[in-house]
Amino acid sequence: MAAEQKKKFTVGLVGVTGYTGMELARLLSVHPAMRLVRVTSRKEEKRKLGGLHPFLRGFACGELVISPPDPEDLASACELVFLAVPHGTAMTLGADLLRRGCKVVDLSADFRLREASVYESWYGTGHKAPELLVEAVYGLPELYGPRIAAARLTANPGCYPTASILGIYPALQRNLVEEDGLIIDAKSGVSGAGRELKPGSLFCEISGGFKAYSPVVHRHTPEIEQELSSIAAKKLAVTFTPHLLPVNRGILATIYASLKDKRLTLEQALEVYSEVYAGHPFVRVLPAGELPEMRNVRGTMFCDIGVVVDQRAGRLLLVACIDNLCRGASGQAVANANLMLGLELGTGLFMPALTP
Ligand SMILES: NC(=O)c1ccc[n+]([C@@H]2O[C@H](COP(=O)([O-])OP(=O)(O)OC[C@H]3O[C@@H](n4cnc5c(N)ncnc54)[C@H](OP(=O)(O)O)[C@@H]3O)[C@@H](O)[C@H]2O)c1
Numbered sequence: 001m002a003a004e005q006k007k008k009f010t011v012g013l014v015g016v017t018g019y020t021g022m023e024l025a026r027l028l029s030v031h032p033a034m035r036l037v038r039v040t041s042r043k044e045e046k047r048k049l050g051g052l053h054p055f056l057r058g059f060a061c062g063e064l065v066i067s068p069p070d071p072e073d074l075a076s077a078c079e080l081v082f083l084a085v086p087h088g089t090a091m092t093l094g095a096d097l098l099r100r101g102c103k104v105v106d107l108s109a110d111f112r113l114r115e116a117s118v119y120e121s122w123y124g125t126g127h128k129a130p131e132l133l134v135e136a137v138y139g140l141p142e143l144y145g146p147r148i149a150a151a152r153l154t155a156n157p158g159c160y161p162t163a164s165i166l167g168i169y170p171a172l173q174r175n176l177v178e179e180d181g182l183i184i185d186a187k188s189g190v191s192g193a194g195r196e197l198k199p200g201s202l203f204c205e206i207s208g209g210f211k212a213y214s215p216v217v218h219r220h221t222p223e224i225e226q227e228l229s230s231i232a233a234k235k236l237a238v239t240f241t242p243h244l245l246p247v248n249r250g251i252l253a254t255i256y257a258s259l260k261d262k263r264l265t266l267e268q269a270l271e272v273y274s275e276v277y278a279g280h281p282f283v284r285v286l287p288a289g290e291l292p293e294m295r296n297v298r299g300t301m302f303c304d305i306g307v308v309v310d311q312r313a314g315r316l317l318l319v320a321c322i323d324n325l326c327r328g329a330s331g332q333a334v335a336n337a338n339l340m341l342g343l344e345l346g347t348g349l350f351m352p353a354l355t356p
Contacts, residue, residue, distance in 0.1 A: 285307070
């Protein structure tokens with residue numbers, strides 16, 4: 001047992017009190033090749049992790065004592081650190097950890113946008129480590145796997161962008177649809193807003209309701225546009241409208257695109273999707289007539305994609321579904337860390353959904 005533990009990579013987690021931090025701790029508690037050796041919080045330091053999060057009692061990491069987020073201590077103990085913190089915080093912490101020789105997977109938006117000016121205009125604050133934006137690799141393994149494997153710094157994608165980009169990627173890459181006029185209509189569970197207390201996340205504000213929010217101005221828009229423009233080799237703009245669903249976890253994005261060839265059949269579209277995602281075990285292209293459901297991806301790394309051809313209106317419809325906390329954040333972060341540490345992408349991540 002001791003010899004087996006020695007072979008594991010040591011990893012740290014900044015932000016263990018938040019939702020993505022909790023999900024990271026859950027995944028890392030049973031990871032066969034990584035050992036969580038540091039967990040941090042500014043509010044809960046000195047507590048045992050299993051005391052803060054009782055779902056971790058009985059696991060080795062449940063015995064860890066929570067420490068403050070000190071880069072020197074993290075770098076001395078860890079080969080790789082996950083930053084599960086708000087944007088604005090990760091850029092300084094990430095730069096500090098990299099300087100001290102740690103690899104970093106950042107779950108925030110701080111390193112996702114390649115241009116500091118775009119970051120500044122959407123996030124309303126200057127970037128404090130713009131030199132790292134060129135180095136950071138966008139952590140979507142289906143698009144950037146080999147580059148992630150060679151990276152010191154991975155910018156884990158946002159939850160909505162993960163579902164949206166994976167949903168439209170084959171259609172854009174294989175020229176099935178017009179680059180202009182893409183519409184992304186997406187719904188997320190409430191954990192997408194984080195664990196910080198705010199009236200808009202209270203049970204009575206959410207339960208039994210359903211609403212759109214931040215159309216046109218949501219901060220995931222430039223990230224989606226950056227990646228889709230790169231796939232299409234053309235600068236494009238999308239119309240992205242997020243909605244808040246009264247569920248804990250899950251994102252379902254319905255994407256509307258105009259067909260280039262209005263005679264495209266469902267069989268042809270499905271063939272393209274299956275070809276593009278062959279060899280990518282965490283994307284499941286559903287058979288004709290089937291559509292994704294959140295319950296089938298809950299707690300997993302899977303992105304389920306349903307394809308519909310509307311020949312009458314000349315449109316391709318893609319329905320992409322993920323778990324925002326697992327595939328849309330922490331599971332994807334672990335997958336990226338796997339690659340960065342020389343492990344198989346799916347190490348510790350290949351599991352079916354908890355259902356019903
Ligand atoms: N929720 C999602 O579905 C989702 C999906 C994809 C990406 N993300 C991104 O992932 C990051 C974390 O999201 P979340 O939903 O887990 O947020 P959250 O629930 O609000 O948790 C934020 C965490 O960051 C820590 N933190 C805050 N300020 C800090 C600072 N200055 N220094 C060190 N630690 C600090 C907090 O710990 P203490 O206050 O205890 O120190 C807390 O553990 C965000 O950037 C978010 O945009 C979230």
